[in-house]
Every structure is written in C-alpha cells, then in structure tokens.
Amino acid sequence: MTPSVVPEAVSRQPWMMLVPLFGLVVLGAAVLYSAAGGHLQPYAFSHVLRFLIFLVMAIVISRLSRNFFRMAAYPVYGGIVALLVLVELIGAVGGGSQRWLNLGFMTLQPSELMKPAIVLVLARFYETLPPPMTASLRGLVPAGVLIAIPAVLVILQPDLGTALAICFGGAVTMFLAGLPLWWFVSAGTAALIAAPIAFFTLLHDYQRNRVMTFLDPESDPLGTGYHITQSKIAIGSGGIFGKGFGNGTQSHLQYLPEAHTDFVFATMAEEWGFLGGLFVLFVFAVILTWGMNVARQAPDRFSSLLAAGMAATIFFYVAINLMMVMGLAPVVGIPLPFMSHGGTSMLTNMICVGIMMAVNRWNQRPSSFS
Amino acid sequence: MKINFRRLIPQAHTTSGTLRNSFDRRSLVVGSVQGGIGVLLAARMGYLAVFENEKYKLKAESNRVNLSLIPPRRGWILDRHGTPLASNRADFRVDIIPERMVQGDNTIARLGQLLSLSPIDMQDLHDKLDKAHGFAPVEVASGLDWERFAAVSVRLPDLPGVVTQRGFSRHYPTGPAVGHLLGYVGTASAEDYEKDRDPLLITPGYKVGKDGLEKVFEKQLRGKPGARRVEVTASGRIVRDLDTREDVQGKTIKLTIDAGLQDYAARRIGPESGAVVVMDCHNGDILAMASMPSFDPNSFSDGIGRLEWKMLSDDDHVPLRNKVLRGLYPPGSTVKPMVALSFLEAGLDPEESTICNGGLRVGNRVFHCWNRRGHGRVNMAKGIYQSCDVYFYYFAQKMGMDIIAAMARRLGLGQEFDLPVVGQSYGTVPDPAWKLKKYGREWQTFDTVNATIGQGYFLVNPLQQAVMASRIASGRQLMPRLLYSDKPSMAPSLGFPQEHLDYVHKAMSDVVNGPGTAHRAALPIPDVLLAGKTGTAQVVGLNVSSGKGGLWKYRDHGHFICFAPFDKPRYACAVLIEHGGGSGAAYPIARDVMTYLWDKQKAMDTLLEFEKQWGGTAQQRLDARYRTYSAQYGVNAPAVSPEEEKAKVRQAEDTQDEPQPIVSDAQSPAPEPVAPATPAPTPSPDGADNAGGTAQ
Structure with a gap:
C-alpha cells in the first residue's frame, strides 16, 4: 500500500460515475x-x-453491510406495503385519492420507495430460492405476488406510471434471476392481447x-x-x-x-x-x-x-x-x-x-x- | 405433457453456475436494450432538433409573438373653416370576441359588474351578442374611465374572449346637428366581412362608415392600420412590445359646410320636423344642410339599442329620414318666382295684369285664390309678393305648362345633383308628356292650375328648392357642392336677361320688405334686405282639414325660399317645416338662419330665447327624451329584428317611389285670414307664426 494524499474513504468512491452525475445535477440546477x-x-x-x-x-x-440488506429486505418491503395501505385508507377516509403521507417535515410518497424496495425484496427472494427451483412455479408465484401487491395498491391510487415502474423493476429482476425465457415471451404476448382490453375497461x-x-x-x-x-x-x-x-x-x-x-x-x-x-x-x-x-x-x-x-x-x-x-x-x-x-x-x-x-x-x- | 417435459429439462441443469451464466448473458441483453433505447432517443432528439428545427422554431415564434392590428385613426371631417365636424377621441374600450369566450354568461355577468353597466346596457349587449357572428368583436363599452378600464384589464386572464384596448373613437362635437349629413360609424357587418376578407374588419375597435358622408368617403377616411408585435405568455399576458408600426390616419375631408351655421340651423328648427339648406350664391357651396329631428351619431357607433330604436320608431317626425335629400313635398307657392321667370322669358309683359276676385272661373269651375276676398288688379310683381293664385291660374292657361316645366327643371327642380351622398329622391316636375306616360291620361286644365301653385303632382326636396333660390338669385347654373375647393368656380349663366332677374328679385324683396306676405322675415340687419317667397303646401283636401291646425299629419307644409342681399345675392336659403301649418312656420327660421350669416350674436340671442322654452338644445332634448324612455320602459322595450330595422330604414329612405294618387281636381288653397301688416313678434314654441304674415 503506497501512502496517498487522498484519504482512502475518498479515493475508493466510484468517481468515474459520480463526476458525470455531479455534472448532470449541476446542469439540472x-x-x-x-x-x-x-x-x-x-x-x-x-x-x-x-x-x-x-x-x-x-x-x-x-x-451498510450485505447482511444488513439481506436482513432488512422483507421488513422494508412489508413496511412500505403497510404505508401504501395507510395511504389508501387515508384517501378513502378523506374522500379522494391520495398518494403521499404528510410526515410534518416532508411529504412522503411510499409508492416511490417501493421502486427500489421491490428490487431488494426480489433479489433476496431469488438468493434464498434453491437454484433448481428457479424454473418452477415456486420461483414464479411468490415473486409475482410480491410484485402484484404493491402494483395493485399503487394502481388504485391511481398512479399508473409508478405501478408500471414497479412492475418493470420486478420483471427485469426476475428476468436476470434466470427464469425461463419462454415465460417472458408468453407473458409479453398475453400483455399485448390484454392491453387493448385493459385500455377500454380498466383505465x-x-x-x-x-x-x-x-x-x-x-x-x-x-x-x-x-x-x-x-x-x-x-x-x-x-x-x-x-x-x-x-x-x-x-x-x-x-x-x-x-x-x-x-x-x-x-x-x-x-x-x-x-x-x-x-x-x-x-x-x-x-x-x-x-x-x-x-x-x-x-x-x-x-x-x-x-x-x-x-x-x-x-x-x-x-x-x-x-x-x-x-x-x-x-x-x-x-x-x-x-x-x-x-x-x-x-x-x-x-x-x-x-x-x-x-x-x-x-x-x-x-x-x-x- | 410437453410443458412438463420442457420444464423438467432445464430444472435438472439449473445450478448456481448456470444461473450465473444466464445472468451474465441476460444482463448483456438488458444493457443492449438500454443502449438501443438510448440510441433511439438520441436519434429522435436529433430528428426533432436538427431536421425539424425550422418547423419548430416557427411554431415557437408563433407561440411567443402575437401580432395585433391597430385600427387606423379615421380621417377627420372638417368644415370650410377647418373646424372639425367629426374627429377622433382617445378612449378606453372593452370588446368581446364571442368565439373565444369559454363561459360566456359568467364572463358577461362579471364584465357587467366590473364596468357597472346598467340593466339596459346589459340587455343591449345580450342583443348584440345574439346577433353577432362568432369571429366579429362585439363592443361592450367605450369611452371608459381609467379605473373601470384597469379593473377589466387586470382580470383579463380570467376573462377569455375579452379584449381591452386603448384606441380612438369617432366624435361628433355637434351630435344630432350633423347626424344626417355625416351619418355615423359602426362595426363592420358580417356581410361587409363576407365581401372583403380584410382582418381589419374584425379587429376590435374598428368602425366603418354606415351612412351619409362617412359611408360615401369610407375609402378616403379609412387610413391604413398599424400593427403591434408583442411577446405574450401562454395565458395571453403581454410581456413586452417587440415592435410597432404606426397606423396611417385616413385622409381629411374638408366640406363646404359652415359648422356654426349647420349647428345653428339644426337647433333653430327646434321641436319641428323640417329641413334647412343654405347655399353660397357665388359658387354653389352648401353652407348648411340640416334635417331634424335627427339622431345622435355619437351614440349610434356602438350599435342601436332597443330604447334608442323605440325612440326612433315612436317618433312620427321620422328621425331616420334625411329630409333635405329624401323628403319630397309639394313646393306650394315657392314655385311662383320660377313660374314668373318662365313667363318673362316667354315674352309676357310683367305689367300685363288680371283682376282677382278671389277666384278664377274657367268653364263652369271656379279655382279659388287663397285670399277669398280677392286681390283686385294684379300684375306679375303683385302676383309674387301677394302670392295671388288667380294671376298664375290665368296666365298659366295662356302661356302653357311646357315652359313652366322646362323652367322648373332648368332651376333644379326634379333634378338629381352630383353630390357625395348615399341617395337623393328627386321628386316630380309634372307636364303633359309625363302624365301621359305615367298615368296614360290627358293633361287637364286643373293640372296646370295645380302645378302653377306647386300642388298636384309637383314634388321637390328642400335641396332643390335651395338650388332654385340660388339660381334665381344669381342667374347662374349653380351646382350644389359639399366638398370644399379653393378654386373659384364660375357657374355658366342661365341666360336670363338681367332685367328679368331684377324684376323678380324686386318682387321677392317686396314679399319681405314691401307689401308682401312675409314681413316678419325681414332681417334685423341694416342695409341687408332679404328677398324671399313663402309657400304653403296642402297635404290633404279641404274636406279633411283646413291644414292650419288639428291633427299634425294633416297640417300644411310650410316653405320659404330666400336670398340676401336682394340686389347683390350672396346666400340663398330654403326652409321646409313639415306639417308646420303654413309658411309662417318656415320663414322665421329662414330669417334667423340668414341673420346668423351677418350677425352671429343677434341670431344666437334669439335662438337661446327659444331654447329656454323648448327645453334646451337638440342634443339636450334628445338626452332628456332618452332618460324619460329609460325610466318609462327600462328593459321592457321590445327586441328589434334586423328585418324590422331594414324595413323601417327603407320606409324612411324610399320616398321617390311612393305612389302618387291621381289628382282629379284642382287643389285650391284654403282661405287665409288676412291679418294686420305688422303683428307683434311673439316667438311661439311651435314656431307657427300663422297669425302673423299671411302666407301663400
């Protein structure tokens, strides 16, 4: 280890990503x-x-440590689902749709937090799933339920864009987890057929x-x-x-x-x-x-x-x-x-x-x- | 089974390692898809920003820049001395473009509140909106004060379709006095826009001439619009002016009219229905042509409201008719100097005389003179100044109708003049050929008798009478003109020997200054002697009314033609008072109008005395009448359909083709009471000086 003027805590940051990101934020500003x-x-x-x-x-x-993420995955997911339900209830009581919770110091939109959370929980799920079961229903149904719960809650708000984002994040994770390709192909085909029907009935x-x-x-x-x-x-x-x-x-x-x-x-x-x-x-x-x-x-x-x-x-x-x-x-x-x-x-x-x-x-x- | 089989195969091989492989492959796929979409986005953006740049630049510009036309200022209309008869006043105005309104009723109610419009104004506004076509602006209010204007201006974002503007509006300083002469302006009608797709026509605040000179000289008065480019926000708020092209004001029109005289004449007619025309005997300039009652062109420019319309329709004096040009009346005895000239030209010795016993027997019929007691021996001069009918009955039989009709036309009766006006009714000069053509009947003795005293089929308008007076005065073929010109114009001589003219002039002077029928017409100006001729035209037969009193519409028309000074004629004037009960209603007006030309102060004193009794000037009386109407009817005046409106205007204008009943007898004048020569001058509100100088 050669001594460096730059402290280690600074030098190990991924600067090749962070510097362009700073540029983007500055342009945004x-x-x-x-x-x-x-x-x-x-x-x-x-x-x-x-x-x-x-x-x-x-x-x-x-x-944070990897184990912390592993441990936190389900509680975080469950907590955010609870918040989504809470938002739904407040909306129903208040007589109108609501997407956020007023925490006093800031308004929090739980559906937004669900976007990384769904990835986290699915990553945890597929890690614990024995590899041979990946291609079985055991690898599909629980993951599908994990995605469907928040997606349905968010659609009810109604916030189609966020629901799509949650589904997309979940689907990509499932795809990368190695689920059989033809599932995605047939799901895609089904979506193509269902979309026009949903367009005229659900939207x-x-x-x-x-x-x-x-x-x-x-x-x-x-x-x-x-x-x-x-x-x-x-x-x-x-x-x-x-x-x-x-x-x-x-x-x-x-x-x-x-x-x-x-x-x-x-x-x-x-x-x-x-x-x-x-x-x-x-x-x-x-x-x-x-x-x-x-x-x-x-x-x-x-x-x-x-x-x-x-x-x-x-x-x-x-x-x-x-x-x-x-x-x-x-x-x-x-x-x-x-x-x-x-x-x-x-x-x-x-x-x-x-x-x-x-x-x-x-x-x-x-x-x-x- | 097949599905089961396929699922079993990969299941058997799925291990951590294969999953890791599959992750690597699939993450590459995901990355590629992401990259692909990135390229697609870059391409799309390049297409929008580079290839379609021009198109979108233009669209951004047309978003940003709002081009609005600035209505041109209308050219002024000046009198002969440069006094404005019609000018422009800077004002604040509010218009609505119905097409662009979102919640029309709310917007209008809000405007009414902000501008504090009365219920009558609101009703008129609703009427206008009902008739309006979507794209054409509808005037809500003009001539606003700054507070009310600002109140609307700041709320424009909440009032879509409302346009506020600083602009100019037409202003007629003397109001009703010039109503018929100048006409008025108003927003262009849908038909106008159909004909001429000029966007200027639907620019708020732009007005076109609707009647009179405003309409005739529309092209010259219009000018060229300016334009303003402004930067506006999406909600229509103006951020800044980019550039402005000034409008070019329309051309100024200078008239021969004398503004003071025009106003005086109009006011002097007072509550009567009548017309006054004054002409210059040197060049034919029309110094005044007033027709009353009239309308206020200032209040017409925002459209004619229900109440205004009711006022106009209720008035049996037909305020919509320009009586100078459209009113046709039997001229009565005012034709006698003309008839006398024709006799002189045909070689009749003026001293040749006849005896008037109050009537002339022709065959087994007696044609009466207005003076049933008779005038005794009458020569031509006495025939004129005493207006003896028998003299003219007698000699017209001898000389024949044809020379009289020819002289009438030479002096301007029955003629249409080359004037910049919207229409003239030229009337009728009857003669045997005309009657044969029109009715297929032979000319009768009583036709000649009627014609020589200006009755029967004879119909003239007041302008023609003024022209006749000026031609008799000057002996020249003066043509009336309205457009001022510096160039002296010498009208060609009519070819009368001077002694004929002198003879008639003297006789006409005697009408006023001698033993004639109109002593009270003498001018209160030393050394200026007025020469004139009275006329009383019957409207109905003697069996219906004597024509002197009773129902207004049965009363005789009063005429007076005159010129002064009698020996060196400078100005000629014709006055008509419709149903005035005789010439006594007319000549006091002529006297005061002529007085005005020499001594304004004296004339004004007389007028102000009269106006005290009448209740103010024509403008004040019109305003008072409007107040009475608005108190009486409020918003209950009936709506007027465009058809009704057109019908009413046509009725007021189409006087030329009114059917003339066939005359089957002499229309002998009613007997006139013969009064003392110089009665006390008591101005009566009716202007009816009947009791004074007897007239015929």
Whole structure:
C-alpha cells in the first residue's frame, strides 16, 4: 500500500460515475435556475441541497453491510406495503385519492420507495430460492405476488406510471434471476392481447385520453395534446446549440407545462440544444453502464440482482420520461432522475445510486467479513 | 405433457453456475436494450432538433409573438373653416370576441359588474351578442374611465374572449346637428366581412362608415392600420412590445359646410320636423344642410339599442329620414318666382295684369285664390309678393305648362345633383308628356292650375328648392357642392336677361320688405334686405282639414325660399317645416338662419330665447327624451329584428317611389285670414307664426 494524499474513504468512491452525475445535477440546477426566471429560488437551490443531503444518505447506504440488506429486505418491503395501505385508507377516509403521507417535515410518497424496495425484496427472494427451483412455479408465484401487491395498491391510487415502474423493476429482476425465457415471451404476448382490453375497461378516462393524445397529439392541440405538442416545440426549436442560457421562450412564457418537473428535459433542450441532450444521455449511459458492470462483477447472486435491478429502475425513469417529452410515449407523470425538481424522485434515485455504490464496495472487498 | 417435459429439462441443469451464466448473458441483453433505447432517443432528439428545427422554431415564434392590428385613426371631417365636424377621441374600450369566450354568461355577468353597466346596457349587449357572428368583436363599452378600464384589464386572464384596448373613437362635437349629413360609424357587418376578407374588419375597435358622408368617403377616411408585435405568455399576458408600426390616419375631408351655421340651423328648427339648406350664391357651396329631428351619431357607433330604436320608431317626425335629400313635398307657392321667370322669358309683359276676385272661373269651375276676398288688379310683381293664385291660374292657361316645366327643371327642380351622398329622391316636375306616360291620361286644365301653385303632382326636396333660390338669385347654373375647393368656380349663366332677374328679385324683396306676405322675415340687419317667397303646401283636401291646425299629419307644409342681399345675392336659403301649418312656420327660421350669416350674436340671442322654452338644445332634448324612455320602459322595450330595422330604414329612405294618387281636381288653397301688416313678434314654441304674415 503506497501512502496517498487522498484519504482512502475518498479515493475508493466510484468517481468515474459520480463526476458525470455531479455534472448532470449541476446542469439540472442551471436549467431550474433559468426556469425560475434567473433565480436560485424556488427550484435550483433546493435541488442542489437535496442532492447533497441524499448524496450523504447514499454514502451512508453504501457503507451498510450485505447482511444488513439481506436482513432488512422483507421488513422494508412489508413496511412500505403497510404505508401504501395507510395511504389508501387515508384517501378513502378523506374522500379522494391520495398518494403521499404528510410526515410534518416532508411529504412522503411510499409508492416511490417501493421502486427500489421491490428490487431488494426480489433479489433476496431469488438468493434464498434453491437454484433448481428457479424454473418452477415456486420461483414464479411468490415473486409475482410480491410484485402484484404493491402494483395493485399503487394502481388504485391511481398512479399508473409508478405501478408500471414497479412492475418493470420486478420483471427485469426476475428476468436476470434466470427464469425461463419462454415465460417472458408468453407473458409479453398475453400483455399485448390484454392491453387493448385493459385500455377500454380498466383505465381511467384521463389515462385513456393521454394515450389517445399520444397517438395523435395534433388532434387536440389546446387540450390534452398540448403537453406533447409544446414539449416537441421546445425541443425542436432548440436546434443543435440551443437558444442560449436563459433564452428559452417556451418555458419562460409558460407554454411548456411542468417546465421544472416532468418536462425539464424540454426546458433544457430549448436552451442547450441537441448537444445538451447528448450530454444528458451520455451521463445516464455512464451511470447505467457502471451500474450494470457493478452487477456483473458482484460476488454473489443477491448483490448482482440488486445492482442490476437498481440500474433498471433508474433506466425506466429515464427512458419513459425522455420518450414522453419527445412524443414517443403517452404522458405519464414520471420525472427525469437528477434533473427534475422534486424531493421524492431524488430520494428514490439516490437510494438506487447508494445501493449500487454499496454493491460496488462489496466488489472491491470480496474477502471482507460482511 | 410437453410443458412438463420442457420444464423438467432445464430444472435438472439449473445450478448456481448456470444461473450465473444466464445472468451474465441476460444482463448483456438488458444493457443492449438500454443502449438501443438510448440510441433511439438520441436519434429522435436529433430528428426533432436538427431536421425539424425550422418547423419548430416557427411554431415557437408563433407561440411567443402575437401580432395585433391597430385600427387606423379615421380621417377627420372638417368644415370650410377647418373646424372639425367629426374627429377622433382617445378612449378606453372593452370588446368581446364571442368565439373565444369559454363561459360566456359568467364572463358577461362579471364584465357587467366590473364596468357597472346598467340593466339596459346589459340587455343591449345580450342583443348584440345574439346577433353577432362568432369571429366579429362585439363592443361592450367605450369611452371608459381609467379605473373601470384597469379593473377589466387586470382580470383579463380570467376573462377569455375579452379584449381591452386603448384606441380612438369617432366624435361628433355637434351630435344630432350633423347626424344626417355625416351619418355615423359602426362595426363592420358580417356581410361587409363576407365581401372583403380584410382582418381589419374584425379587429376590435374598428368602425366603418354606415351612412351619409362617412359611408360615401369610407375609402378616403379609412387610413391604413398599424400593427403591434408583442411577446405574450401562454395565458395571453403581454410581456413586452417587440415592435410597432404606426397606423396611417385616413385622409381629411374638408366640406363646404359652415359648422356654426349647420349647428345653428339644426337647433333653430327646434321641436319641428323640417329641413334647412343654405347655399353660397357665388359658387354653389352648401353652407348648411340640416334635417331634424335627427339622431345622435355619437351614440349610434356602438350599435342601436332597443330604447334608442323605440325612440326612433315612436317618433312620427321620422328621425331616420334625411329630409333635405329624401323628403319630397309639394313646393306650394315657392314655385311662383320660377313660374314668373318662365313667363318673362316667354315674352309676357310683367305689367300685363288680371283682376282677382278671389277666384278664377274657367268653364263652369271656379279655382279659388287663397285670399277669398280677392286681390283686385294684379300684375306679375303683385302676383309674387301677394302670392295671388288667380294671376298664375290665368296666365298659366295662356302661356302653357311646357315652359313652366322646362323652367322648373332648368332651376333644379326634379333634378338629381352630383353630390357625395348615399341617395337623393328627386321628386316630380309634372307636364303633359309625363302624365301621359305615367298615368296614360290627358293633361287637364286643373293640372296646370295645380302645378302653377306647386300642388298636384309637383314634388321637390328642400335641396332643390335651395338650388332654385340660388339660381334665381344669381342667374347662374349653380351646382350644389359639399366638398370644399379653393378654386373659384364660375357657374355658366342661365341666360336670363338681367332685367328679368331684377324684376323678380324686386318682387321677392317686396314679399319681405314691401307689401308682401312675409314681413316678419325681414332681417334685423341694416342695409341687408332679404328677398324671399313663402309657400304653403296642402297635404290633404279641404274636406279633411283646413291644414292650419288639428291633427299634425294633416297640417300644411310650410316653405320659404330666400336670398340676401336682394340686389347683390350672396346666400340663398330654403326652409321646409313639415306639417308646420303654413309658411309662417318656415320663414322665421329662414330669417334667423340668414341673420346668423351677418350677425352671429343677434341670431344666437334669439335662438337661446327659444331654447329656454323648448327645453334646451337638440342634443339636450334628445338626452332628456332618452332618460324619460329609460325610466318609462327600462328593459321592457321590445327586441328589434334586423328585418324590422331594414324595413323601417327603407320606409324612411324610399320616398321617390311612393305612389302618387291621381289628382282629379284642382287643389285650391284654403282661405287665409288676412291679418294686420305688422303683428307683434311673439316667438311661439311651435314656431307657427300663422297669425302673423299671411302666407301663400
């Protein structure tokens, strides 16, 4: 061991992922600063502050031992399911749908926490499942129930986007756990058949509308299609180099809805152009590639499933959000990780990052006592 | 069984190691899918931002920039001295574009509250909205004060479809006095927009000429609109002005009208229904052409409300008719100087005379003179100044109708003039050929008798009478004109020998200043002698009414034509008082109007004295009447359909083609009481000076 000026606690952090991530958060803060009309308040300052707080949290998470994760998996899952039920009950009593709990100092959206939790619990489940049973119903049914409980609760809220995210995270974990491929193929086929039926029976009117508008946004340019149309205008009018920092008209003149949350990418693209968009995609590629590498290098089944599931969860956010703002997916309320203004999404994504960092740490010390 | 089999096979081989392998392979698949989607997103973004950049740039611009037209300021209309008859006043206005309203009723109720509109205003607004086409703006209020304007302006985001604007509105300083002359402006109708798809027509605050000179000179007065580019937010709030192109004001139109005289004449008519025309005897300039009662063009520009409409329809004086151009009346004895000129030209010695015994026997019929006691021996001069009917009956028989009709046309009767007006009714100058053509009947003796005293089929409008007066005064073929021109125009001579003119002028002077029928028409100006001719035109037969009193619509029309000074004519004037009960209603007005041309103060003193009795100026009386109506009817006035409206206007305007009944007898004038020569001048509210100078 050669002595180094950099303390070991600092040097062992995964800087090749963290530095681009800082870049992305700073860009996000700049965009939020501009969206607030050139002010740090109310978005940019709290954005950076939250990131720093949650970064500390992520580092703390990364210090936790593997056994702690193993032990905590089911209690955490159970706790969050309980919170989801509680939210449902409060909503029913209060006479309306509710997605969050008011904790006094912050509002907590339990469905968000479920996104990493479902991955955690499934990773734990498949670790304990004897390998020969992976391809049996014993490997499918309990996992399916674990996914279905929170998914149904969240759909009832109703929050289709989060429910899909939970299902996606769970499904990817199951896929990586080695379940037979033809199950996924037939499930996919069944979904293709069921989707149109569900579309006309299960979805709420506003959800149906969003899908219809996605298919033909110009049909209702001032109604539901307005979001997509304005978002495309913002991205398209930015060009290669953008209109320049602080010069976005779509966001500043309020043509772009939710310019600081769900459509923050459009706000960014208008001012920073195609190059800004490529930078964002590049950072996400770095983070996700790093995450998948961490998963591949993980010493055991639990760790690899955990890291890969976290990467998939972040990926789902990014993919759906970007497809939505570019008019490739219907409008679902999913924010863009690390750029959208919002505490809960930052919390969830930093939990994912923290867990990936934890797995990364376990990788570096395969012989540790944990 | 097959399913079972397939499940058994991999089960047998599943170990930690195979799972690890499968994880590695599958994580590669997941990573590839993620990468693939990343590439797809980058491609999509490149497509939007690079290939479709132009399209979206344009869309962003059209989002951001709002182009609005600035209605051009209308050209002013000036009188001959440069005093504005129609100008523009800066004002604050609020309009609605019905198409863009979301919750119409709420918005309108809210506006009513903010602008403190009365129930009557609200009703009119609802009427206008009912008739409106979606895209065309509907005026809610104009001429607002800053507070009320601001109250609406700050709430615009909550009031979709409402437009506030600082602009200009048309202002007519003398109101009703110029109503018929200038017309009024209003928002362009749907038909206008159908014809001319100019977006200016549906720009809030833009008005087009609807009647009178405003309509005729629409093109010149219109001007060119300006444009304003502003940056707006999604909710329509204006962030900043980008650039503004100023409007180009319409051309100024200068008229021959004398604003003061026009106003004076209109006010002097008072509560009567009548018309006054004043012309310059040098060049034919029309100095005044007033028709009363009238409407206030200022209050018409926001549309005609129910109450206003009820006021107009209830008035039997037909306020919608411009009586100067559209009113047709038998001219009565005002034609006598004209007839006398025709006699002179045909070679009749003016001293040749006849005896008037109060009537003339032709065959077995007697045609009465207005003076049943007779005038004794009458020559041409006495025939004019005493207005002896028998003289004209007698000599018209000898000279024939054709020369009289020809002279009438030469002096302007039955003629349409080249004037910038929306329409003229030119009336009838009857002669044997005309009667044969129109009715297929032979000309009768009584037709000549009627025509020489301006009765029977004879119909003229007040403008023609003024032209006749000016042509008799000048001996020139003066053409009336309304557009001011510096260039002196010398009208061609009519070719009358000067001594003929002098003779008629002297006789007409004697009407006023000598032993004639209108002593009280003498001007209170030293050295300026007025020459004139009275006329009383019967409306119904003597069996119905004497024409002097009783039902208004049966009373005789009162006429007076005149010019002054009689020896060097400068101004000519014609006055008509509809159903005034005789010429006594007309010549005091002519006297005061002519007085105004020489001594404004003296004329104004007389007028103010009258207006004290009438209850104020024409404008004040109109306002008072509106208040009475709004107190009496409130919101209960009936709605007016566009068809009704059109029918009423047509009735007021289509006077030319009204059927004329066939006249089958002489319309001998009613006997007039012969009164002392100089009665005390007591201005009566009716303006009916019947008791004074006898008239015919």
